[in-house]
Amino acid sequence: MALKIYGLPRSRAIRNMWACEEGGVAYELVRTSWNDGGTKTPEFLKLNPNAAVPVMDDDGFPLFESLAINLYIGKNKAKGLYPTDAKGEAKLWQWTLWAATELEPHNGAYAANTYMLAPEKRDPAVAAAAWTKLSKALGVLDQHLAAQPWMLGGSFSLADINVSGILLSIYLNNADFSAWKNTKAWLDRCFDRPAAKKIIAARAAS
Ligand SMILES: N[C@@H](CCC(=O)N[C@@H](CS)C(=O)NCC(=O)O)C(=O)O
Missing domain, CATH: 3.40.30.10 (Glutaredoxin)
Structure with a gap:
C-alpha cells in the first residue's frame, strides 16, 4: 500500500x-x-x-x-537523501531542528502578514519584525553556504529539503533574498530540481 x-x-x-x-x-x-x-x-x-x-x-x-x-x-x-554516517545524520538533525526553531516561526509570521492573511488582517509591523528575525537566520545560512553548494556538503540531501522547504512559499511570493547571495543561489538550485518543479507545479495547479 x-x-x-x-x-x-x-x-x-x-x-x-x-x-x-x-x-x-x-x-x-x-x-x-x-x-x-x-x-x-x-x-x-x-x-x-x-x-x-x-x-x-x-x-x-x-x-x-x-x-x-x-x-x-x-x-x-x-x-x-539520508546521510549514511552518524556525523552526517547528526548534521541533518541539527539543520532540521534549526529550521523548525530559527526559520519556521519568523517565516510564518512574515508570510501571514505579507500575503497570506486577508489584507485588513495584515500587520506591517509584525511582518517587519519577523523579517528582521528571519534575516539573522538567513545570515547564518548564507555563511554556511559560502563554503559548500548543499547543506551537508557536496551533494543534495534531505537537509536541503527540510531547510529550503520552509522558505519555498515566501520564495515563490517574491521575498527579497538579494542580501544573501549564497542562499539565493542555493534556493534557485533547490527549486530548479525536477522533483521540486513537479511539486511547485502541483501547488500552482491547486
Ligand atoms: N508544525 C506542524 C505545523 C502544521 C500546521 O500548522 N499545518 C497547517 C497547514 S500548513 C494546518 O493544518 N493548520 C490547521 C489550522 O490552521 O487549523 C508541521 O510542520 O507539520
Whole structure:
C-alpha cells in the first residue's frame, strides 16, 4: 500500500511530497483541508490530534510534524537523501531542528502578514519584525553556504529539503533574498530540481 500523505500542495504537506518525489517513494496525497473541517473529523484526529496537516500514514503507522515525516521518509523509504554516517545524520538533525526553531516561526509570521492573511488582517509591523528575525537566520545560512553548494556538503540531501522547504512559499511570493547571495543561489538550485518543479507545479495547479 502506498504511503499516504494527508494535506494539500498549498500546505506543509508539500515538503513531504518533495521528499517522496526526490527519493523515488510512491505516495498517495489524500487531499485534506483545515478550511472545511477535514482536519477535525474523528478519523483524522486519530491520526493527528493537533487537527493539522500534514500527517502521514504508512500502512497503519501514523506520524505528524512535516519535518519528522521527512526524516522518517528519508531514513526508511527514500533513496539517496539520508546521510549514511552518524556525523552526517547528526548534521541533518541539527539543520532540521534549526529550521523548525530559527526559520519556521519568523517565516510564518512574515508570510501571514505579507500575503497570506486577508489584507485588513495584515500587520506591517509584525511582518517587519519577523523579517528582521528571519534575516539573522538567513545570515547564518548564507555563511554556511559560502563554503559548500548543499547543506551537508557536496551533494543534495534531505537537509536541503527540510531547510529550503520552509522558505519555498515566501520564495515563490517574491521575498527579497538579494542580501544573501549564497542562499539565493542555493534556493534557485533547490527549486530548479525536477522533483521540486513537479511539486511547485502541483501547488500552482491547486
Ligand atoms: N508544525 C506542524 C505545523 C502544521 C500546521 O500548522 N499545518 C497547517 C497547514 S500548513 C494546518 O493544518 N493548520 C490547521 C489550522 O490552521 O487549523 C508541521 O510542520 O507539520
